[in-house]
Amino acid sequence: MTDPASPAASDTDDLTDRLRKAGFRITRPRQIILSIIASQAGHPDARDIFQEAVKQDARISLATVYRTMKLLEDEGVIQRHAFEGGPARFEAAEGDHHDHLIDIETGAVVEFTSERIEALQEEIADRLGYEIVHHRLELYGRRKNT
Amino acid sequence: MTDPASPAASDTDDLTDRLRKAGFRITRPRQIILSIIASQAGHPDARDIFQEAVKQDARISLATVYRTMKLLEDEGVIQRHAFEGGPARFEAAEGDHHDHLIDIETGAVVEFTSERIEALQEEIADRLGYEIVHHRLELYGRRKNT
DNA sequence: ATGATATTGAGAACTGTTTGCAATAAGGTC
DNA sequence: GACCTTATTGCAAACAGTTCTCAATATCAT
Structure with missing residues (x-):
């Protein structure tokens, strides 16, 4: 299982492995949401992510986006920011604090x-x-x- | 009008004058709320203020507290803080930034x-x-x- | 005292987020 | 691959905090 020499196919694949090892099921909604936050550059809010996700699978619900963001936040995959007067916005946690x-x-x-x-x-x-x-x-x- | 030498009767009285001059009516709810934020030391939220206000006049509504806080914020009388995961909390704006x-x-x-x-x-x-x-x-x- | 109108109270509406629950689907086991 | 356990989903309802609507009321200038 531990195969540090193999070239990572992509960040997203690394992530799914990490989450799977942490005991989470890699569901279709989660795959989609992961790919979105991996590609998305800015600081999208839940609705942004939901709208993107729906394009890839119309049956994804906003509740699942929120649940997944919570999970990813707990796992340290993303960070949540509550800027003034607006919904929470998310950002991939890429090590460096800023x-x-x-x-x-x-x-x-x-x-x-x-x-x-x-x-x-x-x-x-x-x-x-x-x-x-x-x-x-x-x-x-x-x-x-x- | 400018009378810096006269001893201020109280902060609250100064404030009501200021607000009246700005064209606002000094209503009972506003008087009560002003006196609360003048006495209250900490960083109360709308519900805290509402609960205090109700003690002085049972018919005051939470909506009025919110409306008054907005007014006072616009007038620079108070500051609104949105700390993490909770309601907005207010604080008398006493000049010094912190x-x-x-x-x-x-x-x-x-x-x-x-x-x-x-x-x-x-x-x-x-x-x-x-x-x-x-x-x-x-x-x-x-x-x-x- | 009177009148114009700013302000109120009550509750509905709204935004952002979470939750309860039955239906679904991961992923380990054979 | 089929099967089973149970995590996860979608949906809708619930929730928290705040704002808004609107008729009734109260402030303040006259």
Whole structure:
């Protein structure tokens, strides 16, 4: 079973293996949803994913999308973001942590990282007697007319 | 009108004047809600405020609480926070900006400020070609057993 | 006191999400 | 491949938080 030398057919195949090993059944809805979040670049919400999924199998339900997102979140496959005034949006968890800048005009999301901010957060929490479990840094702004 | 020397009778009275001058009617529900957010220390949600209000006037409705919170937010009297997985929570806007650390066990909110983080945020947004309209920094953590 | 109209209360409507349940279908076993 | 156990699905109803509709009421200028 453990065959690290074999070239991964695709990320999606890796994922299905991982999920199967975790005891989950790889159902048709799940395959479809996995392929969607693998291809989809941005930060789609449940409805976006549902609409894509329906194209591939008309009988998939929104409830299944939500259930699958929950499962994938628990498994660390995706991350859920609750930006202001809107539905939760999802993003493939590709290792690296990052924060978000949301364009308040278009809803577009720009990702960024800052070691220094991270460090300062730790410092602050520490000073207050807390250890950070997770955090959320969102900048809401509009594009400058340069 | 501008009379900075006169001792303010109370914050609430100042506020009602301000709102009246802005063209709003100072109704009983509004008076009650104002007094609640003036006294209430923490970060109550709409239901908390509603429950307090009902004690003073049993016929106040939750809808009115929501409407009033919206009004007060628009007027800059309060700030609305949407912490993870829960209803919006409100806080009197007392000038100074601050961020929040939320105790994931108790829901308690600790406020903090960091000039340095603020500065870094500006720097990042600037580099990305954006100007920050507002932002949100929330640390979710648990108390350290010192 | 009176009138114009902003505001209210009550409940329906709405959005986003979760859940109960019977029907379906994975995937291990023979 | 057929069979069986049980995880998973689809559907609809339930749910939480919030907003809206609309007739009734109350505020404030006159």
